[in-house]
Amino acid sequence: MERCKSYFTSRNAQFLIDRIREFADSSATVELAAARLGCSPAEIAKSLSFLQRKAMTKAEAKAHQKAVLELRKQQQQQPSEEGSDSAGSTPAGSPTSALLDSTVVVIVAAGDAKVNAKKYKEKFLGQPKMLKREEVEALTGFPPGGVCPFGVNDNVRVYLDVSLRRFATVYPAVGTANSGIPLSTEELEQYASNVVEWVDLCDGWQSGGEGDGEEAAAATTADAETKKAANESAKVAEEIRA
Structure with a gap:
């Protein structure tokens, strides 16, 4: 929570610190958070964390694939006398190493919404792969149940799902599994970290x-x-x- 408070201070949004609610009991799930905050489960702004290979447009993906094939062809044509250590090795800046580049995607969505795999794949050109529980804190900056879009790690990209726009007020966590804060969707967009854009990735709401x-x-x-x-x-x- 202190991380979020420091983040709000850095954004000249100390007034948000006064809104933070901390509970003696867990608010780690949508249902628990709704019970603690006195709102409907749908109004909880849950943060879903995914490990995503670097997003590319379809044109970039096609060019990338072509570059990989050309690189492999060049490697196959290299004389064997160059040495076994260099044969088959890949430069750090090569297309194949870029394929391994990844980022963390956090989708902030309404509590009753579920990420649609087809929409996700169309958006990010890959299947949704949620972070493992043991990976969450290291990759997002927050523990499971406390992930929020305030002060996340620099490589995290935050997307806000349109399922939240139904509500005048939504309730995300504040960095711990026993906290919450009321915000308008406009405030959420303004003060969330690393926001890329609003997206339509969820169904069921x-x-x-x-x-x-x-x-x-x-x-x-x-x-x-x-x-x-x-x-x-x-x-x-x-x-x-x-």
Whole structure:
């Protein structure tokens, strides 16, 4: 939490320090955080951490692949007398070493939202791979349950998901697994670290989902009532014929 406080101070946002709420009990999950903060689970701004190879556009990815193939071809054409130590080695700045370059992506999303793998892949040109629990603190700067977008490590890139924009106030953690802070989405965007952009990467939160379910339930009920009425009519017809 002290890391977040120092970050807010560096951003001339001391007023945010006064809003921080610290709890005696854990707020590490969406449900626990909502209970501690007195809000709905959806209003919790959860920070999801992914290990992502350096993002490239499709054109960059194509050029990168071509460069890798050319490099391999050059290596195969090298005379064997250059020595076994140099044969097959790859310069540090080569395309193949760039392939190993990675960064940490933190997606801040509503508590009821789930990252869509297809959307993620289209955005970052790779499958979503969440950080392992033992990697979280070293790579983000915060422990599991306390990851937030305030004062993250320099190589972390923060994306804000549009699922948060439904709410006037959202509640991210503040660097520990027993804390939270109320912010408007405008304040979140303004004071979060290393924000790249707003993205649409999550599903499961759209109001249409609930509406579709209600409509389906209503349709099922209507069908049942129609069948019941038809059965009753048939029964009456049989009695009349008798």
